[in-house]
Amino acid sequence: MAVSVQQTPDIRISTRTGRWILLTTVLGSSMAMLDSTVVNVALPRIGRDLNANLAALQWTVNAYLVTLAGLILLGGSLGDHYGRRKIFVLGVVWFATASLLCGLAPNSGVLVAARALQGIGGALLTPGSLALIQASFHPDDRGRAIGLWSGFGGIGAAVGPFLGGWLVDGPGWRWVFLLNVPLALLCAPIAVRHVPESADGRSHGRFDVLGASLCALALALVTYALIEARSGSLAVALTATAGVAAAVAFVAVERRRPDPMTPLDIFASRQFTAVNLVTLCVYAAFGGFFFLTALQLQVVAGYSALQAGTALLPTTVLMLLFSARSGALAERIGPRIPLTVGPVLCAAAMLLMLRVGKDAAYLTDVFPALLVMGAGLVSLVAPLTATVLASVDTARAGLASGINNAAARAAGLIAVAALPLLAGMGPEAYRSADAFDAAFRRAMPICAGVLVAGAVLAFTTVRRPAPDCRHPQCRTHGCVTAPPLEPGRHTASGGAERAA
Numbered sequence: 155m156a157v158s159v160q161q162t163p164d165i166r167i168s169t170r171t172g173r174w175i176l177l178t179t180v181l182g183s184s185m186a187m188l189d190s191t192v193v194n195v196a197l198p199r200i201g202r203d204l205n206a207n208l209a210a211l212q213w214t215v216n217a218y219l220v221t222l223a224g225l226i227l228l229g230g231s232l233g234d235h236y237g238r239r240k241i242f243v244l245g246v247v248w249f250a251t252a253s254l255l256c257g258l259a260p261n262s263g264v265l266v267a268a269r270a271l272q273g274i275g276g277a278l279l280t281p282g283s284l285a286l287i288q289a290s291f292h293p294d295d296r297g298r299a300i301g302l303w304s305g306f307g308g309i310g311a312a313v314g315p316f317l318g319g320w321l322v323d324g325p326g327w328r329w330v331f332l333l334n335v336p337l338a339l340l341c342a343p344i345a346v347r348h349v350p351e352s353a354d355g356r357s358h359g360r361f362d363v364l365g366a367s368l369c370a371l372a373l374a375l376v377t378y379a380l381i382e383a384r385s386g387s388l389a390v391a392l393t394a395t396a397g398v399a400a401a402v403a404f405v406a407v408e409r410r411r412p413d414p415m416t417p418l419d420i421f422a423s424r425q426f427t428a429v430n431l432v433t434l435c436v437y438a439a440f441g442g443f444f445f446l447t448a449l450q451l452q453v454v455a456g457y458s459a460l461q462a463g464t465a466l467l468p469t470t471v472l473m474l475l476f477s478a479r480s481g482a483l484a485e486r487i488g489p490r491i492p493l494t495v496g497p498v499l500c501a502a503a504m505l506l507m508l509r510v511g512k513d514a515a516y517l518t519d520v521f522p523a524l525l526v527m528g529a530g531l532v533s534l535v536a537p538l539t540a541t542v543l544a545s546v547d548t549a550r551a552g553l554a555s556g557i558n559n560a561a562a563r564a565a566g567l568i569a570v571a572a573l574p575l576l577a578g579m580g581p582e583a584y585r586s587a588d589a590f591d592a593a594f595r596r597a598m599p600i601c602a603g604v605l606v607a608g609a610v611l612a613f614t615t616v617r618r619p620a621p622d623c624r625h626p627q628c629r630t631h632g633c634v635t636a637p638p639l640e641p642g643r644h645t646a647s648g649g650a651e652r653a654a
Contacts, residue, residue, distance in 0.1 A: 165350075167295045167302075174348035175290050179283040179303055181341040182246050184310040185334050186276040189218070189253070190635045191311055192318025194448035195463045196327040198584065200265070203327065207581040209381050210262035212570055215445060216377050217266045219567035221273030222280075223560045224370025227415045230281035230556060231361055234354040238285045243345050245278025250338030256331035281556065281639060288641040289352035300627040304638060305474075311633040312470040319463025362415035365407050369415075372400035373564060380571035384581070416557060425545035426554060428615035429493075429538060433558055433637065434565045435608030436497050436534065439601040440634055441566025442573035443504055446597055450507075453584050454591045455514040465520050469634065472528030473535065481536035481626065489537040493612035496534025501602035501609070503527035508598055511591055531634065539626040539637050541616065555640035562636040573597050 165172045197211045204210070233241035252275055255268035284303065291299045321329040375397030382390050408414040421427045444466075451462040484492045506523035514520055539555070546554045574583075577597035583589045626640055 164292050165290050166292055167299055171348060174344060175286060176299060176302060178341055178345045178349055179286050180306045181337055182242060182279050183283040183307050185249055185337050186280050187307055187310050187633055188314045191314035192330050194445055195315050195318040195459050196322045196330045198449060198452045199322050199327045199459060201584060204262045206262040208574060208579060208584055209581060212381050213266040214269055215570050216567045217269040218273040219563050220373045220377060221270050221370055222276045223563035224373055225274060225277035225366050226281060226560050227556050228361060228366040229277040230285060233282045233285050237351045237353045238282055238289055239345055239349050239351045241278050242282030242286060243342050245275050245282055246338050246342050249275030249279055250335050253331040253334035257328040284639055284641050286349060290350060297627055300641065308474045312467060312474060315463035315466045319460035322459035360413050362411060365404060365415040368400050368404035368407060372397050372404055373567065375400060377567060377571045380575060383575050420546060420550060423545045425617060429541050429545060430558055430561050432493060432608045432612045433562050435604050435611065437562035438565040438569040439604045442569035443601050444634060445570045446594055449584050450510060450594045454512055454587045455510055465516060468521065468524045469528040469531060473531050476532045477536045480532045481540055484537035484540060488618035489541040490613060490616045492533045492537040493616055494609045496530045497605040497609040499526055499530030499533060501605035503530060504598045504602045508595055512587065535637055536626060543626060543640060552641055559636050559639050566635055576600055
């Protein structure tokens, strides 16, 4: 049953209610952001404790991304129609329940299934946290509220790997997931008590469930085929074929529906299409890089989980400190140069990671690579987001941001599935320092090549936005798994275009 509430946004940050709303949304989004950054650090210990092979570790990452990427646009639509607070709280409770199942998982199969359930919760709460801010705060305070939300979220992304490493080395990897339970027990009651309900009275309530299901199914089938491709079995070939068929069916459904989750006409903008292709390249490389680097530092270099998590801090800190300035620079000189230079710097960083082997020294081997990686991300992320927003009509800014965010997550999960295969990494490779090191040295040039392809694509296709280009409101961003979601502006009725 639809919620008919249409809250007039008049709450100020300085009020008690405003502070409660900000706290609630930061807590909720931090649950999902922390989870996306800490799990990689825990993978070697998970594999050892559950006697899991490399494929199980790949699925531990990808099961979450499959459902999150496939359903995140639908999650925003549900909030617009049924009530943003209601769907947000449902997402928090769902995410925490799935996290509890992850923490109690007796084997890798249960863990993977619980991770898929986590992704559904993430698809409900991630767009919901930003939608609550957009719908609740007075227009004069909305930009500041979104800035604070994204800033605190960036801090959470920076703390995530450190916290994850500490938990893995201390009470154990299960607490990486169990930590979400007390956060949810704090977040959900605050939301129910202090956050006003809001909904879009113009929402028609027709949801593209079929499109979302086909999208998630296609991602799941293709991912399975890539992970299991080493076997060369008939089942793998049939799964790959079914995955392609599901993707074709998704496009056909979106083309024919009157209210699609992903209106295909948005890709009529060449700039929007080009930037999303760049996004696919760069976030595929990032997904593979951070998945393998967390293992390389522990399996080969001999770092503890805490040391490995702490080692990744420079990249996020640089993004927190300089992403807003990078956006201002791109505004002056245009996005093409930053979107070209950023991927090239990240490619150089991945080649520098070839220095990281057994007994690698952090200051001379690891830190320089991550410093260059951070500089590349600073150059890239804010201009990419601004260009995505500027490439479509103002009414579709939220939809454009949601598609771009989902594309980045889909690219990351495909990379985590495909890169070990391309690098010749066997099912037990992560148990042998020599075998993993050899595969890592084959994988990094592949990631660097994908980034260079993204740079060439940006240089040849991206043009300067129109003078009235819209700047991202999430100016401070520290998550390396996807570009930031941005709130919709002056969105038309219906859930799809308010999904971000």
